[in-house]
Amino acid sequence: MLLDISPSHGQLSHSPRSEIRKLCRVSRRTRWNSCSTNTHSVYASVGFEPEMSANLPILSTFVSSAPAARDVVVSSRQKVYEVVLKQAALAKAQSRSIAAVDLKPDINLLKEAYDRCGEVCQEYAKTFYLGTLLMTPERRRAIWAIYVWCRRTDELVDGPNASQITPSALDRWEERLNDLFAGRPYDMLDAAVSDTVSKFPVDIQPFKDMIKGMRMDLERSRYSNFDELYLYCYYVAGTVGLMSVPVMGIAPESKATTESVYSASLALGIANQLTNILRDVGEDASRGRIYLPRDELAQAGISEEDVFEGRVTDRWRSFMKSQIRRARMFFQEAEKGVSSLSQASRWPIWASLLLYREILDEIERNDYNNFTKRACVGKAKKLMALPAAYGRSLISPSSHEHFVNL
Template sequence: MNPDQYCQEKCAASGSSFYYSFLFLPPERRRAIMALYAFCREVDDVVDECHDLSIASTKLAWWRQEIDRVATGQPQHLVGQALQAAGRQFNLPAEQLLEIVDGMEMDLQQSRYLDFKGLSLYCYRVASVVGLLAAEIFGYQDRRTQKYAHDLGMAFQLTNIIRDIGEDARRGRIYIPMDELKQFNVPAADILNGQYSDNFTALMRFQYDRAQQYYAQALAELPAIDRKNQRPGLIMATIYRTLLDEIRNENFQVLHQRIALTPVRKLWLAAKTWVRG
């Protein structure tokens, strides 16, 4: 198996909505974005699948070394080899790849966030940095597109937090800021134990509104000259905002289930958004 095949299989196997936004790209950009996404999956899997903190830390340290090897032309992993090839064509700074690892390591160090400021740093590292790297791969002419990519990454991660709140709770993690739990009078124990309430619904509507604000802000920031090149991000925004509305329509019943769109619906949304430009 060559690096491109490995990355494609890693992306497809994840079942992520991101995969559908890659399908319409030219081959060289599709290979590069799949390399980036496969890297994100590799380091995220370390945190989610490795229950021994010391082993997980060791594995993340190995990926830091692999990023150095990518920069010096000696990667060992198939994903590293794919990233090296992508880096020859597109600007993928090692510093930003390392920030993604920093974000994953935050999951090993803490399972709560006191306020949105703290959560924002986490979201920046695991999502906004990915958005900035993706914008480089897709191509842009106006530097304001970087602000769009940053805020769209925030919106995606806030959507993930809403969607995965029950799944994360079963891992002992709560990404809703503690001061907001207190503001809406939702004990952390209610989330950990899957207890719904009117207060929980109000808390989730607050999270929903903030995510939607980030989507609106990001889309308003995208310069017209870069809209065509950044269509993969627009596809993701369409899919994720549709998912967010589905969660709202289900009255935020996310503690006991993971609400998702079907692959056919994702593909239809992706095609419609690509054609619309």
């Protein structure tokens, strides 16, 4: 389904470098380079800075997942659904699009790599981490590895050194990704991901698409309509669902199609990212960014100046109500697929869904002032969400499907 690691945009980390490096201590026996990480302290954000080194090959390859030009206009949803179908077919075949790689690393070093990923997940996504403990050891280690890769990727454009990141830096990161899938990890954390993708039917395309989302953040700060925004949300958050479903697995008793489960995971990513955007309007505006559809703002009678000035008017409240309604529709769509995951994998996803949806409630409680008031879910509500999420995780796919259709 989806790891709860979609970017928070405006919130940068300020972790002391000495503390950060503790997360990436590497045994002197390892043949991998050590890594440097910078982390966000927010549960939903993604944040690790990959080490850029002079010995890292620089390639300016830009890989696009969009189909070739056609005579008819193809919507973003259609483009993304083509990726969904590809991932679903791969999962059905239980094979990778590239040849499986036998890494044969030192077993102790590989264990240390996965343990380090687990420590990072525990530190920066506590609620989600607790849920992963119910998974089988192999699956939870794989999820931790994917979690860390996504955090590191987002930190390139949303971390302390974001102002120094150029398209060529993303080129180098994408080349590292290619090497990772080919069984040539650059550092310890890469090695955990490389081992993961060799064991599960995880395709490289969603990873490449996430990097493409980082490129979008370097190139643009406005979105003309929801079609453009939807594609961005897929790149930076929906991709995580496509990465993680093959690891989490689909319940054998589920009657849902593989495609529908992947589509639901995509919907949760879109819902989470839309929620991030609505929560962070003020922070994004302070950085000169507006992640809201321009045409819908204009239709509501709201100017960019209104956003930059943080004007909470009746027009703004009405506009926010429509945006929240859309996000909740995606959450509702996501619910249809959560219970189709293997039972041991459902708890962290239900926790993610319930907690993120609560952020929308907090925006409403703040009278739609998301300029100066940050909608946060308190620790008490997070703790309360855990048993509720666990209870839902016990519901069989058939029972949940019946409930949703009532």
